Each structure stands twice: as structure tokens, then as C-alpha cells.
Amino acid sequence: MIITMAHGSGGAFTSELIDEIFVKEFDNETVKELEDCAVIQGSTRIAMTTDSFVVKPIEYPGGDIGRLCICGTVNDLLMRGAKPKYITCGFIIEEGADSETLKKIVHSMAETAKEAGVIIVAGDTKVIDGNGGIMINTAGVGFVKEGLDIKSTNLQVGDQVLLSGNLGDHHATILASRMNITNSIKSDNAPLNDLVSNLLKENVTIHTMRDVTRGGLATVLTEISRSSNLDIKLEENKIPVSSAVHDFCGLLGLDPLYMGNEGKCIVVLPKEETEKALEIIRKSNYGENAVVIGEVKEKAEDKACVYIETEIGGKRILDVLQGEGLPRIC
């Protein structure tokens, strides 16, 4: 079935779409009520976030926009130490989309939600002019334990920076798909519940966590360095990149430090917690390649910054991502 403007009219076609695709997949009591809003159990401290997903192509090796829109929101909640609970989703579907594709995506959302332990409690659909694209907005609610406050201003000199795995896979996957190139690279899109909940369960002191998405590691760390007003030192030879991604980036001149990921996070914590945390992360789902990549330092000059010690001993300063692909070398 091809989706038309009629599917967005609010009438019978819309009901068909909702019943056939969404309710079927998001199988839970709250969503089945089909009321104007969902009424759910609460907590004293809740975390909330929202994110829109417009990735093209919508299906790619290792995942699709459905999996991505759950992971993105769930991971954002997790990074503040919240336990993700509920998700809402808004679909913006361009005329001409194939309902089979939509079905696959919704199925993938449901599967990922299950994996991430969240319930999709409400949703919305709109159909607009266009070329068959699908865009999704998700919002998420999570519960935060009393006394837990994970944020970048907690940073202390001497803290270690842990990275949960290889960089660049998602970004490289999307670029390869856009170029119609087939290779062995797969997206890393994944919910990081296991990793985070294991750390919290074992009472590891965490100063800050961030998921390393758009803008890449360099951008995320620069933001943290600025808000904490401390330097962060990285070591080039410790940054993990798979050899397939390394070769791909080498040829295209891409820097994995600036590439987006969808299932990677950094954890910054006191030095004495490092070994324990590393062990826990490595045993958790999606954390097997975790490594220590750097350290928090007293800022040496007026402005705090992130720098990477290169293999030949230089110190290259990293900054947030600046418009892609412009050379500076003369």
C-alpha cells in the first residue's frame, strides 16, 4: 500500500493506518486506549527529552530510523542517570511512502523499545507532500533516583574519560548508504540501558555521561570542557576505531573524532573508579570495546579546551564541529 494524503485526513484511512501498523506493534494497555493522552504512573524526579529523526536513508545496514528514534531518546535519558520509562512518537510521513516500509520501521521501533525497557504510550501521524520520506519525533520520560545528579559541572581534575566503544560506525554507514557503497560497516545504533544500569547498580560514582552523537567525540568533549571550565586531554593512540571505518575515513578524509555515533557514550569518573567501571562496561551489552581515552586537567590558559596528544608528541586542539570538509592547510 502506498500512503497518500488521505491517510493523514483523520478519517477512516487514518484509523486503518493506526490500527494496522501502530497499535499492532506498540502492543500495550496504555496505547490501546486510544485516548487523547496517556495517563501513566509517576515519580518524584522525572527526566524528559525529545529528539527528531530525519536520517536518510531510513533503512541502512545495522538498523533503521525506527531503531534510531528509540535509541536516541533513550540514550539521552540514560546519560543523566534516568531509568527510561515512556516514549511518545510523532510520525511525519511524506506522500508516496510505502506502508510496508512503514510497517518494518514501526516493528523495529517496537523491538528496540522492548530491548530498552520503555513503553510507547502515545503517538501521532501526519502526512505531507513530498517524496515518500518518513520522519519521526520521539519524546521520552525517565525516572531519576533521589540524590543522583550526573552533569558536566561535576567534573574534577584527574577524572578519567571512558569511551564505550569504536567511533564512527553510524556516520560511516549512513554515508556509505548514501553513496550506494556496500561494505562491512554497520551502524552502532543501540540503547545503552544495560551499560548504564549496571554502573548505577554497582554504585560507581559517575561525574558525567554523554552520548557521542552528532558532531562526534570532539564536539561533545568540547562542550563539557567549556561548561566545566577544565581542560581535557586525549591520547590519539587510545581512540578506538575499527579498521573498516579507519580505511573508509582515510580515503574520504573524514575524522572519526567528528563523526556521529548512535550507541556510544563517554563516562567521566574519578580515577579510583576507573578500573571497576571499565570492567562493568565491558561486560555490558554494547560496551565490549570500552577504553580509557583521556583525563580531565586543570586548564592551562585563559580558555579551557580539549586537546589530543598525537603519536608524534604534538598537542592538537579540538573544537566543536565547524561546517564539514573545509581544508586549512596551505
Place this chain on the structure above:
Amino acid sequence: MHTLYSLNVTGLVQGVGFRPYVEELGNKLNLKGSVSNIGGQVLIKIFDDKKGLDILKENLSKLCKNNTVLPGSRVDNILISTETSNENPPRNFFINNSLNIHDNIRFIPVDYATCDKCKSELLDKNNRRYRYPFISCVACGPRITIINELPYDRENTSMKDFPMCEACETEYKTFENIRHYAQTIACHDCGPILKFYAKKRNEINGLVEDYKLEREDAFSKAVKEIKAGKVLAVKDIGGYHFVCDAKNVKAIRKMRQVKAREKKAFAVMFPDVKTIKKIAYVSEKEAELLESNARPIVLVRKREEIGSDTDSFGYNLSEEIDDNAIRLGAMLPSNPLQILLMQEFDCLIMTSGNLAGEPIIARDKDIFDLVKNGQIDGSLYNEREIINPLDDSIVKVTKLDNREITQIIRRARGYVPDPIKINKFLKNDYYAAGADLKSVFALARKNYVTLSGHFGDLDDYEARRAKDRARKIFTKLLDLKPESFIADRHPGYYSNKDTKILANEAGTKALEIQHHHAHQASVMAEHSLSECIGIVLDGTGYGNDGNIWGGEFLYCKDTDFKRLGHFDYLELIGADNATVDIDKSAMVAMIQAINAKLVDEELLINHPCFKKYINSASLDLLKAALKEHINSYKSSSVGRLFDIAAVIMNICQKNSYEGEAPMKLEALATRYFERIENLNPAIIPVIVKEINGEILVDSKGFMSDLFKLYIAGARVDELAFEFHNSLAKALVSVAIAMRDKTNCSDIALSGGCFNNSLLLKLLVTRLEKEDFKVYLNEKVPCGDGGIALGQIYLGN
């Protein structure tokens, strides 16, 4: 009542023995009055004696550049005011204690190489400063590198840690002594001491411990170590050098490890010009530069005749040193320690003491750290602090048909901070940030522009720190308060962001200048032009259309410019990596040539550099990336064309250091050119066309023709030469087209590509034949080290 004449003297009048000279003169003329430093100027007061005043003034006016009366000094202007005063005249003429008042323009003296008088004292057994490695006088020694504050008095320099002994103090106070009022006066008894530091294994307990020596022991140990093939740090005026025996291949290889420098050439120090002549041609002008006060590294043409009658100094000396370049970086000793060292060696590698990509090391502690962790074998140093680090300067002489010009490649020790005068009065104080690579900033007031030394790539942490520090201290020394700020337009430049912040703090907005506009303006600033056409060829600059420019034909008038044309855009993939992995860039250019049906894909298989891509996943990936514009940009850079041409001719596949491929291309072409009798007509038909009013050079066609000639079996050196020759010819058509549009025959050439002496010569010769008046950079680098001057010239 008395008549009081006040003379305000500007120019290089501090740190050159100017006050003692005036004092002596004043007393000879029996004047009543005083001389004093005020900020960066000198104030002379004379009571009543108009005739004496005139004689004094006449004498001072003779202190022009390169005068022999008071070497190093230069009087630019004398402003005289007259008043009646009821002050009582002094009984004689004396040096008044320095006054510090804010005034107009300050001049900070450059560092001076050891003068002949000091050199002969240094080597005179009977002199009390015999072999004293820090001997200096009013006419020589460090200046800017040790100055913390003006006026230039001992307590404002790092010499303040070394109080004068009685003997020195007597000399300091004695008229006609060469150290009368010499702020750097010192001797064995009171001045800095030569020290040696290394690590040594204790024979008994096997522990590694500190090993320290002083004075002659330190010196002879260092000599012994260098002779044994060790790599040492040796402290110079402006920073450390890393030093090793230039004839010891193993030592040179070790040096390459220390600096993580695979192939790039090292500079070599020789005792005198005579020795350099054994392995290189040294023209009169080059000798003059080598022996000039700045003692820069001069890139001299190496002798290459095989089996020449040279002794141990065969051509073999160089290959490990300079990656088979056509020119060798040669220099002479500029300080007393180097003079003493060069009594023991006839050549030493004398390279900037820095680690890959970082600024020169000037702090003793940083060198100790390198010794401690075994990166270098020892340090020969002293404890006089270097306040303003400066590298050695680098220059070369390019012979044009009718004249020789000096091209400055790195403007640093010996030139900085001598200001450059422009014919334009700035409305307030300016700061211009320059570019991000070979970063040099400028500070300016009225019509004087002071440029800093080079800081390297501002992506480097230490480089950024060094630049920040230097900006602060230069601003203080020059007593400026910048109210106008200028930066390059490149949104990815640190200097762009940083300057915007500085401007914001000063309550204003930074002016952004297009990179190549600034290049051309640097020539205009040097030659006081207000209007000219220009050809700017370089590597990378951010263009006003968001593309990367670097082969630009500009018409500049006052502070505006119009882009009359450019080299046709090529699409390149991969930001900075496209400038390093040049075989990829060449492959990408070839794909575009294939797509444009200029080259048959089948032919690529016959080419040694493209073979590895053909029928591989890499080629598919590059093709797809071009089609989808993944991490790609459009570029009119001629620097990249040099890279691509070098790959096409299989001369070089990777720029392991900046400019490697273009320099190798130039070397091959030059060797060929020197052998041929007449200039060939250019054989590659580089097409210059006009589309929508824009003058465009067909880059794709140029590269395709080159490729086809190479595949057809052309001689590589001839082809390398023809690349230059055809390029020059095409540029003449461009210049003529520009003249037709503007009626302007004044043409400026700038941009890093004009460091290429062959291209410059071929182009200038042709342009002058066509009656163009050609202007070039001679005071600042044509590369990015000159950008800041151009930026300032475009201020207001």
C-alpha cells in the same frame, strides 16, 4: 632665561648605544643638556647653543640604515621644538635616567649578531673576555628576545639577574668604550655561565643520575658528545637549537627521530662563507645576507657536479640532510657560543629546537624534560631567560632576468620587531591576526606595522599559547591599545574565532578579510600601491563564495577587490587530508577528467600511481563520493595543481611535509632548465577562456594534457619544466586579459606558490616583456607569513 631645544628622535635608537653616542658627541661639542630614553624614543635637551644643536643634528641625520658610525641604529625622524625655560642648564652633557612616558610610536631593537670587535676579543687570549660565550657590546647581542619592558634598560631585561661586576661597571661608565651603556655587558665574573646537563649511569650502583658541568668543561664535553654522534640542545639567543654532526649519517637519523621529521631538510651551520662555497654557489648578495646582522638561514644552490674536487665535503654530505633538495639551508654563527663551536666543526646541523609541529623551545626546563626522558642526549645552555622566543629567519635570493630579489620565507630573529612602514595613516591601533598556518600577527599604529615571529599551526596547543603570550607582550612593549581587529574570513580558523572574541572584549567587531585579497594587499603595502591587478597563487584560502580559493586573479583598489577570474574549480575530497594524500587528489582529478571525456580511463592502468586504485573498491568509493559530494569541496588552488602534477609525473605521492611535492617538482624542473640553452616555447596548451565575464584557466585540461604526455613517455624533467613554463605562459594571457578589463599594468604577484623561484622567474620575464610593471614581496613572505601586513593595509 634660557632657550631650551628639545629633540624627539624616532627610529632604531634604543639598545644600539645611541645615548652614549649622543652623550659623547654632546660633550665633544661642549653642549649643556641631556639625552634620555622615553618609551621607544630618545629625547635630547640642549640649552642655548643653536650652532651646537645644528652640528649634533647633522651628525644624527647620518645615522641611516647600514651606517658604520653606529651599527644597528637608524634615525627616522628628528622633531625639534624650542621653548624658553627658567630651568638652569647643567654643567655638561649627560645621560639622564630613563623616563617612561606614553608616546607615539615605539621601536624595539632587533637582536644583533656578534660584531667583529667582540668576535676578536672572544678569540684574543689576552682579553679578559677570552672565550666568554656571552660577550656583547653596544652594537651587538640579544635585544628583543630578552626585553620585558621598555625603555631598554638592564632592569627591564633578563640581564637583571646578572648584576655587573666592578670591572664591567667601569667599562659601562667609560666614554668611548664599546660597552659604554651596553645593557647586555657581562663577563666571566658576572654574566651568564655556560652549563652542560645530561643524564649518566652511575658505574657502581647502575642508577641514572644528573650529570652537570660548567664553563670550559661544559663546552669541551658538548664538543666531545657531538663528535661522538650525539644530539644536543644548544641555547641560542631566541630559543634552543638541536645540534648534531652534519657529516654523521647516524646522528642525522637520530635527529630525524627526535624531531619526528622523516625527510624535510635541516639547516646547516658553517664557520664562514668560504666553507659554504665548497658545497654550494654563493652569490655576492647571498654572502651579504649570510653575513648580515640578522644572520638568517640562506637557501643556497648546492653544487651537484659529480666527482668535483671537493675534499671530505663531497656532495654526499647533503643527501641525508635535505631530501635531495636543490637548495641547502646554510647559516653562519650569530652568537659567541656558536662562533666557539664552529672553531671545532666545519658543519653542524642546527635546526630549531622543537618537536614536530610545535613552536621553538625557549625554556630550560622544557629541554631538561627532553633530556630526562632520553629524547635528546644533553643540553648546552645558560640561565639567561629568553622572554620573546624567535626562530632563525629563512631567506633566499631569486635571480630574475635583470635583477636579484630577496625572498623572505620566514621573518623572525634579526628582522622582528623592526616595523614596516606603510604609506597610510591608521585611525587607531590595529591588531591583525594573520592566518592559522605559519601564523604571524601584526600590531600597528599610524603608519608603522610590527609583525611577530612565526608560530606555526594554531591547531597546536603550544603554538596557540606562544601566540597568545607574544600578542600580550608585544602589545605591552609597543604600548598599543588595539581598537581595530582584523582576521581571515576562514570560519574554521582559530584566529578567526579568537579575533572576534578580542574585538568583542574591546567593544567592537572584527573585520574579516578574504585570504588572497590580503596576500595581494601585502605586496601593495610594501610598494605603496593603491590600485593594481594581481595573480595570487597558493594552497588554501576561504573564498567569498564558500569554496576554497588559491588561483586568483584580482583587481584591487583601495580596500576593495574584484575577482576577475580564477583557475577553474576542481572538486577535491577530504579537507586537509587532500593536501597530504596527494595521490588521492590526483586520482580524484583524473576521475573528473574521465567524466569530462578528456582522458580515457583505460590509460590509467598504465600509470604507476593510479594502478592501485583501478578496479578496486577505493576507486568506486572515490567516484561515489564525487557524485554525492561527500566530504568534498571545490578548489581553485594552484598549490593543489602542483601536488597533482607531481603525482602525474610520479615524482612524489604524498606530502610528508608541507610543500614536498611542489619543491621536488621545482627541483627537477630547475635542474633541467639550467642545462638547456634557450627557453622552449611552452608545449602544453593551457587554455585561458572567458565565461560570463570571468577569466578562467582550464585546470582539468591542463592536468589531462600533462597526464597524456607522461603516458606517451615524455622525459620527466622536461615535463616538470614544461609544467612551469606552460603555467607561466597561461598566466601572461591572464594578465593581459586583466589589463584589458582594467587598464591597469601594475601587477602584484603573491601567495605561497611564488616561493617557487623558477615559476617566478619564468613569469616575471614574460610579464615584463609585455610591459607590465611587476611588484613582488620582498619585506614579508609571499606565503601566509605575510598575510597580517596585507590585512593591516586593508584596515579603515
